[in-house]
Amino acid sequence: MFRRTILSSVAAIALSAVALPLAAQDTLRIGVEGAYPPFSSKESDGTLIGFDIDIAKALCAEMQRECELVEQEWDGMIPALKARKFDAIVASMSITEERKRQIDFSDKYYKTPARLVASKDADFEGTPEGLAGKRIGVQRGATHQCYAEKMFPDAEIVLYGSQDEVFRDLALGRVDAQLSDSLIAQESFLSAEAGADYAFLGGDHTDVECYGEGVGIAVRKGEDALREDLSKAIAAIRENGTYAEINDTYFPFDIYGGRPAGE
């Protein structure tokens, strides 16, 4: 282990010769995901689109700062923030106690409840007893893993790298149910062809320990000025109608504290 550390340090120092100098201090770099529609996804020409992307841009405009969006895969999101690859994360990241030990969050910019999804013909209920021995698919490292493990201790929790894979394996029958954001489930699965035979199972899940206070913007610990600026900017765009405008582009209802349609 010690040798490996030395080796990597040597390699890193060698690489620093080709490393880029710091981008201008004024430019705020924001980490985004690009594979979580409708919050963030990619157009055919590589342009990033989605609710998170538009919110990030609106906040930058509100704070009057130059911004650069940096794409980062979900698994490396927090390490990259801590390694200063970017200064803030706008990627539908829920504010949780566990994450707060590593990073700080702005105020929430939206909050939707989590719900289970299973086949329409499911002969079990969305309760800890009903799901005992069943396979539940959730996205790894996300809030849903925490909640599923806590709430359904007798079920088999199957972990995936991305939400899309969870839906795919549900459709393939490899898991009996899945737990995710209700809005995501509605928009990218239940209303799509693959999800035609599936439905929500049971009601809302809003455990504060796992799901926290909603979705916020993550910053490194100690960056209090930036965190407060972001919270103020969120309040400002809620106030001046920019938020509503972006919200209406993607959703038929207000997701700031809202629930999915058709309930």
Next chain:
Amino acid sequence: MNLLLEYQSQLIDGTIMTLRLALTSLVIALIFGLLGAWAKLSANRLAQRLAGAYTTIVRGVPDLVLILLVFFGGQVTLNNIGAVTGLWSYVEVSQFAAGAGTIGVIFGAYFTETFRGAIMAIPRGQIEAGISCGMRKPLIFRHIIWPQMIRFALPGFTNNWLVQLKTTALVSVIGLQDLVYNAFTAGRSTGQLFTFMAAAFVIYLLLTGISDLLLRAVERRYNRGVVRA
């Protein structure tokens, strides 16, 4: 199919990134491989030990672990060094440098063994014959060792290169937009992951197929005048 045409610029950009990564890391791997083979075969004990440690460590650790260690750990280490010494305030390990550098160093270890084996396959008598004819070391290397080393190393080289080309897919974890990353994002954005994975499959097969053809031509060239047993 229409979806693939629509997203073709993403796939092409990804393919170019994959090739750039593979070729850059190949150059690094060849340099490390030649140096490593030279060190392992040299009479210098220190060089032998260093090269031994290099191949043992690098070949013993998963590629992904090393890539993550350099990309995230490396940057934190560098910035900590900067903060302690006050020499620099912030440096960034670029994704491309971290990816190409790490893969190059990893495969340098495999090439070390390939080249070492190839040099050892050259009959010792030929080198002794060179010495007895009064040839100096550089001349022996150019005329006796190099051409035969290439010939003996080529099958192993082809093997390493094909694995290396595919290993570049690991860099999508650190956000480098290679073929796999772009195919994944396009697949997830459109909800047609299978279509894009199939496209990536075909593109990788094309790249490896073309490499195989080219390398076989090179092998024929270096095998001229050699009678196969």
